[in-house]
Amino acid sequence: MSTRKAALFLTGFLICIGQAIIAQGFPNYEGGFKFELSEDGSKYIRIISWVQGQAVYNTEDTFDVNGNQNSNLSFNLRRARILLYSQLNRNFLIVTHFGLNNLNSNTISPTGKGEGSQLFFHGAWVEYNLNKNHALGGGLHYFNGISRLNSQSTLNMMTLDNHRQAWATLGLSDQFGRHVGIFAKGRFNKLQYRVSINEASVSSLDERDPVAGGEAVYRGRSLLGSKKAGKTFAGYFDYQIFDEESNLLPYKVGTYLGEKRVFNIGAGFFLHPGGAVIDNGSTLQPELAGEDVFIYAVDAFYDAPLSDKGNALTAYALYQVADYGKNYLFGPYGTGNFFCSHAGYVFKGDMTKRRYQPYISYEWQSYDAVDDNRNSIGIGINAYRSGHHSKFTLEYKSDVFGDTKSNYLILQAMIYL
Template structure:
């Protein structure tokens, strides 16, 4: 492990030396009229990860037991195409792929095509941002700002994915076919969404059979999903060009917000009763949160977030997930591992479930004699404190500590992140906590 850590830090130093030679670049933007109020813009983003991971017990990598792993991958590779086509009409596309590493599709063809994440059109009914109506394939949603994050501006190395509650289950990487209304009225920022979810049987995985012990997404019937999100902004208004929500403004705005959001889908889940009848249950999520992102003296800045999430997927729902999982399978059996949805190997943890989650993060952009964002540092801490019904008294607490090195703001940055996560085991039919596992990741982000 020591040699791998030295290798990772050496790589970080080399990338810093290379990236300091890059310079700020203007946006790739075409004016469609003389004033520039009508325009079309293209952006590109690449997030490369270099990661050392302590694998969960029983992990196999291509059939071989492996307690530790080192992998290289592309967490996100994206391009955006968007613009104000007329005075009131906005067009937005996003194209790319995610979680591409050596195990991206270990059992099939590695040349899996990128896909459209977003494709939407939006019409502004008011003279300002008071009311916009849009529709298409979009991440716009209720619940939380982290349910629709601007991934190019996130402060921590990755977002709290649990807030994207149905990711790749009844959506396409958190995107749904939706119609929505959004806007800003006074100090209020709102969005209301009606979504047409995809069937769980279309997510590319074998859907679990209906169970008498815990709910899963129903394979029969179809219902629309209703979502809403409301923010009160005490000072500056948040960005409102796209539905995505900024991770950190790095001191360029004074943001102090409180928000509340939710999602509801009737009969989204199913399970068997004791008598063998099929029971349908509603999916209901609610969150309250506060977000602070403010400039401080000496060109420093503070970014902080605290949110409470009540997630209800039905009786005892639990799903494991591992971000860009380095493992491929497990040699554990049903007698010594948790049954249910998701893969328990690699870096997986119980990420989604019926229960309650508190998520918090705080970061501090260190002072500088210069006002720009070149060669700046921002350490951060984050904690996900979850209590899921399926795990009884065993909490799922995950902690991250890291630091960003902004070579040129979010356009070019390095992020080093250490994560500590729980594991669980079953001994003689009893669920117990296993050893905690760690990972150390380096990200190199380029965004233009």
């Protein structure tokens, strides 16, 4: 970039910072921080930044490792992210996404050098267009399979956060829901697709060792090696009955607030051959064997205005079947079945001013390893001041799993530019 173009870029950046925030899809938004570097718009840089802060009230009493009672009220920096993407021309795209998550009193560090304070890549990939409908790419990417929620955008969720079990491989075979690998994406008329072949991570949140005659653990690559358990395969396909959604980036929209008329039916999968490990031997003579991890799902998404009055309905449902190996159970993950659904109603109003969207969500999950089912219900309301660009969310969430019960009241404030 020449000195003159660099100066223009910085000037434009500073001017944009000083401008008022206008919501996504509004005429004055004009693509946000998008800097066109050619007259036809084929060469550009786009910058997206967002921050989500939370106040969390836990109705249950909890205690720290020293036996001291924790405060029921706590504060949390849920997300702080920056995403950049740019084109040299219409044939090439590069995407870089970095930030941090869940910075709180337990993860913050005195000098900002602790593990919880560190920025890391949530994505870094390149993409090559084969034609206007199909593309290939590779890197650390988010073109996941299974379901719409497994590639959920964190900018425009309708509920306070995603249904956790829908991010079905997060931290087990990937880096925070992203794999290193290659992908293909595109559309055949109304049918969109994304498929990928990826490297499985050697490290995993599941650090357990397999026990003779016991349940599976998710440590295939570290215990069996890359030849037996080194690759994962994923795909998601959705038929777009009404308006077509953009697939330039992998992030699936949670609610359009009535700006589109969308009805999609989807299905997807994730396969990790040898991803789980069991011990068929004895304590003295272990005999490790791999088990395939296979997860598949069907889902439906509806988002549309109701007549011309400015009200809009958003609804989503997902049914997911997960096989992580024999009697697998680790945190929210487990071999079994998962159903979740949510619905919200946004009331009419001036889109440049405040609008309200009450919603309700429900989750149910069964596990092969135990008799108890997990049930969660959430009731909340979004207050939009400039669409998703300035949003407050208040949600009450209740979760019951066996004898464990949790109840939270969370207030979240988000701004994204």
